[in-house]
Amino acid sequence: MDFALSEEQEMFRSMFRDFSTKEIAPYVEELDHAEKPPLDALRKAARQGFLGATVPEEYGGAGLDPLSYALLIETLAGDCMSTAITLATHVSLVAMPILAHGTDAQKEDWLPRLCSGEAIGAFALTEPDAGSDTSRLHTRAIVEGDEVLLEGVKTWVANGEIAGLFLVFARGEAGHEAFLVPRDAPGLTVGYREPTLGLRCVTFNTLYLEGCRIPLSNRLGGPGDGGRIAQEAQDLMAIALAAAGLGVAESALQVAAKYATERVQFGVPIAQKQAIQNYVAGAMIETEALRYLVYHAAWLVEQGKDISFDASIVKAFGARVARSVTNRMLQVMGGYGYMEDYPLARKYRDARALHIIGGPTEWHDFRIARHIFAGLDLAIAP
Ligand SMILES: Cc1cc2nc3c(=O)[nH]c(=O)nc-3n(C[C@H](O)[C@H](O)[C@H](O)COP(=O)(O)OP(=O)(O)OC[C@H]3O[C@@H](n4cnc5c(N)ncnc54)[C@H](O)[C@@H]3O)c2cc1C
Structure with missing residues (x-):
């Protein structure tokens, strides 16, 4: 067992820190208040190869190993969880499914454009009446000759406004199917933007x-493969989301601990008070436990192992740690933690999303329980 990062991974990490400090941190508050996507940072990230983080170099990607990718998401989320989620959606939920399931033509057509940032990816699975239960999609895919007609409504599509490519899931003859739908496809309209608590x-x-018509050759995988493609993508995304949770927890701890050394009450810095020491110590314990779960999950991906069980564990724990650490660090900062002028409020709002995005915690708990009871010969249903 070797827990050390390789020399290359250390080098990548310091490059990611450098990028995030220069290109993301200075603009994050302004963009968050204006609720604007970080377009400039994304353009610069594309130049660094981050938009094709785990895509092989032959398609224009950076060919990062899964652990280096987790370090990238962790680092970006430390400064801006929105940027980390935008990038993870693009890479884990769109580029990687194309790499895994695409035909040569689909890979050659889309991967270089995704890596260069010419097209940002979005993942359209959820529907108004299909949230946790995505086995019952209403969106229909009707094959007509060498075309497919898509009819339906998708909600909660992250990157919707800025996407050039949508990975859309629909119900076809043989079950769920996945389709690559370019933004300019006839009959596709990007509609209402949801105002949200965090990730603004x-x-x-x-x-x-x-009446959205696309060529049948835009189907990703075969008939009926959609469910598997969506689940594999969401398992990869689960690790990225946990890495984002790690990043936001670490940075909240840093901000609040520093504040505790500067804020004087009762004649001493509040860091001298045992209640505050307990808060930061507890936050550190949770954060370090999460770190090793995230890095281990990334290692499992590297080894080509089945990650369905570990993805749910790391996702559920990542959401819990991110929420609990940002919550307690907000408390360390008292009223200033609750002010929008300080970064803790944003981190707290952003971290809360992790319990829902990528499947709610209850869904991941169910998958973990199903695994446990399967070992005792009992099948359970959601
Ligand atoms: C920030 C954010 C980003 C997102 N990004 C995307 C995206 O890019 N693409 C996309 O397709 N979707 C996206 N989603 C949608 C997300 O995947 C869904 O919100 C999620 O799957 C839950 O669906 P729902 O909101 O309809 O909740 P519901 O399914 O209605 O669930 C409501 C509550 O009931 C619980 N519940 C439901 N069924 C059960 C059960 N059987 N047992 C116990 N509890 C249950 C849930 O856990 C939840 O707490 C995003 C959501 C958020 C919040």
Whole structure:
């Protein structure tokens, strides 16, 4: 067992820190208040190869190993969770499924454009009546000769406003199917943007597919493969989301601990008070436990192992740690933690999303329980 980062991974991490400090941190508050996507940072991230983080170099990607990718998401989330989620959606939920399931033509057509940032990716699975239960999609895919007609409504599409490519899931003859739908496809409309509690630099939009026609060659995988493609993508995303939770927890701890050394009450810095020491110590314990779960999950991906069980564990724990650490660090900062002028309020709002995005915690708990009871010969249903 070797827990050390390789020399290359250390080098990548310091490059990610450098990028995030220069290109994200200075603009994050302004963009968050204006609720604008970090377009400039994304352009610069594309130049660094981050938009094709785990995509092989032959398609224009950076070919990062899964652990280096987790370090990238962790680092970006430390400064801006919105940017980390935008990038993870693009890479884990769109580029990687194309790499895994695309035909040569689909890979050659889309991967270089995704890596260069010419097209940002979005993942359209959720519907108004299909949230946790995505086995019952209403969006229909009707094959007509060498075309497919898509009809339906998708909600909560992260990156909706800025996307050039939508990975859309629909019900076909043989079950769920996945389709690559370019933004300019006839019959596709990007609609309403959801105002949200946090992640305010990510645009979450409703997507309307009304008589939307695309070539059948835009189907990703075969008939009936959609469910598997969506689940594999969400398992990869689960690790990225946990890495984002790690990043936001670490940075909240840093901000609040520093504040505790500067804020004087009763004649001494509040860091001298045992209640505050307990808060920061507890936060550190949770954060370090999460770190090793995230890095281990990334290692499992590297080894090509089945990650379905570990993805749910790391996702559920990541959400819990991010929420509990940002909550307690807000408390350390007292009233200043609750002010929008200080970064803790944003981190707290952003961290809360992790219990819902990528499947709610209850869904991941169910998958973990299903695994436990399967070992005791009992099948359970959601
Ligand atoms: C910030 C954010 C980003 C998102 N990004 C995307 C995206 O890019 N693409 C996309 O397709 N979707 C996206 N989603 C949608 C997300 O995947 C869904 O919100 C999520 O799957 C839950 O669906 P729902 O909101 O309809 O809740 P519901 O399914 O209605 O659930 C409501 C509550 O009931 C609980 N519940 C439901 N069924 C059960 C059960 N069987 N047992 C116990 N509890 C249950 C849930 O856990 C939850 O607490 C995003 C959501 C958020 C908040």
